[in-house]
Amino acid sequence: MYRGYVHWAPHPRVALAGEYQFEAFERQSVLMRGNFRGLPELRTHYLPLDISYFHPTGLFASLGATYVHQDATRDDLSISHDRFWTLDASIGYRLPKRYGLVSFDVRNLFDEEFYYQNSFNAGAQQLPRFQPSRAVFLRINLWSF
Secondary structure, three states, X not given: OEEEEEEEEEEOOEEEEEEEEXXXXXXXXXXXXXXXXXXXEEEEEEEEEEEXXXXXXXXXXXXXXXXXXXXXXXXXOOEEEEEEEEXXXXXXXXXXXXXXXXXXXXXXXXXXXXXOOOOOOXXXXXXXXXXXXXXXXXXXXXOOO
């Protein structure tokens, strides 16, 4: 895996972030349950770009777009290619005295359809990196000191 990133604050209230990540995954074919075909080779390029705004009152907002280009080779040597963009948005409020934050988040804002294969460990549960459909949720983080 290779990764490079840049974070920049051009203004005290604005933050920009850009990243490039390349992940190459190879493994010997393994037997899996059901109709799943193993993925002996998986090559994925990620390009996430984010902009965030922070107001002194505690309000904040962020918008992030991620481009993904993935090539997957299956056990039967068929190859699938997928390229897609996802857009995520968030708006929230930082509680006074930094006791926490509350945010309203939307993942995959435009409900983009894609066939993304995660390079996962079949023996462990993992959260998906990308939502296959629009996901809306309220997040509350509380801290005590």
